[in-house]
Amino acid sequence: MSATGSLPSEPERLDVIAVAPHPDDVEILCGGTLAKLVLLGYQVGIFDLTNGEPTPRGSVEKRLAEAEQARRILGVQVRKNIDLPNRVLMDCPENRFRLATEFRRYRPGIILVAYGRTPAASPDHYQGQLIAEAARFYSQLTRWDDRFGHTAPYRIPHLVYVPFPFDAENRHWHSQFVIDITDTIEQKLAAIRVYESQFDASRFQRVEHMIRSVNGYHGARCGFHYGELFALPAPVGATDLVQLVHGSKGSLAPVQLPGKDHLPTG
Ligand SMILES: [Zn+2]
Structure with a gap:
C-alpha cells in the first residue's frame, strides 16, 4: 500500500471518498x-x-507527484493509491478485498464511483466501477475479517455514480443531480493541468474544451454556469416534497433558459 498525500493529521474517517482507476480520472469527473x-x-x-502507469510520457514517481499536487490544489485531505494493476485491472475477489479494507478503515458516509463502459478509452474504467460496487458490499460483511486486515465491518450508507462523459451507454437513471461548480471550475482545471505526463499543452487545450463544454451543458440545465453530473442507483426517497424541491439551502435552481425573457408568459 503506497499512499500519496497521507497527512500527519489524517482524519480518522471521511465524509466522502471518490474512487476511480487512474490518477486524473476523479479530477476530470468531479x-x-x-x-x-x-x-x-x-x-x-x-x-x-x-x-x-505505464503511459507514453509518464513514470510511477512522476504520476504520484502529479496526483499529490492535484490533491493540494483541490484541498482534499486524503489521497490513497490502492496499488492494483493498471491496464489489466479486473474485478476479482482479491481486488475487492483490497478496496473494501480501505473503506472499512475510513468508514465514509458516501462513495462517489466513476461509472460506465468506455470502449474508446481504458477498459479499467468499467472494471473499477465493478470493483467499487462489490467492495462497498463486502465492506459490511461479518465473519470475514481476515480478508480485510482484521478491520471491523462497516456499511457504507450511500453510493453515488459519477458518469464518464464519454461513456458508451444510453443511460436512463432513476435519478440524477447536478452540483454547481461555478466557483471551483478553475480549481478543477488547475488540478488537471498538473498532469503534464498525460496532457501536453495542445492535449490540455482539448481536455479543457471538453470539460468546459460538458460542465457548461450540465450546469446550464440547472441554471448554473458550470455543473457536474451525478446519478443514483435508486430513486431519491423523501418525506417532504417541498424540502426536497427547494433544498435545505433553497437551491434546486429554477431552470434559466437562454432567451427566456422573450418567451410568452402565462
Ligand atoms: Zn482513466
Whole structure:
C-alpha cells in the first residue's frame, strides 16, 4: 500500500471518498465538486485504484507527484493509491478485498464511483466501477475479517455514480443531480493541468474544451454556469416534497433558459 498525500493529521474517517482507476480520472469527473465539499467543511478522500502507469510520457514517481499536487490544489485531505494493476485491472475477489479494507478503515458516509463502459478509452474504467460496487458490499460483511486486515465491518450508507462523459451507454437513471461548480471550475482545471505526463499543452487545450463544454451543458440545465453530473442507483426517497424541491439551502435552481425573457408568459 503506497499512499500519496497521507497527512500527519489524517482524519480518522471521511465524509466522502471518490474512487476511480487512474490518477486524473476523479479530477476530470468531479474535481469541482470535491473542491466544493472541502470548502463546505467536509472530510474528503480520493482513492486511485492504480498508479495509472505505464503511459507514453509518464513514470510511477512522476504520476504520484502529479496526483499529490492535484490533491493540494483541490484541498482534499486524503489521497490513497490502492496499488492494483493498471491496464489489466479486473474485478476479482482479491481486488475487492483490497478496496473494501480501505473503506472499512475510513468508514465514509458516501462513495462517489466513476461509472460506465468506455470502449474508446481504458477498459479499467468499467472494471473499477465493478470493483467499487462489490467492495462497498463486502465492506459490511461479518465473519470475514481476515480478508480485510482484521478491520471491523462497516456499511457504507450511500453510493453515488459519477458518469464518464464519454461513456458508451444510453443511460436512463432513476435519478440524477447536478452540483454547481461555478466557483471551483478553475480549481478543477488547475488540478488537471498538473498532469503534464498525460496532457501536453495542445492535449490540455482539448481536455479543457471538453470539460468546459460538458460542465457548461450540465450546469446550464440547472441554471448554473458550470455543473457536474451525478446519478443514483435508486430513486431519491423523501418525506417532504417541498424540502426536497427547494433544498435545505433553497437551491434546486429554477431552470434559466437562454432567451427566456422573450418567451410568452402565462
Ligand atoms: Zn482513466
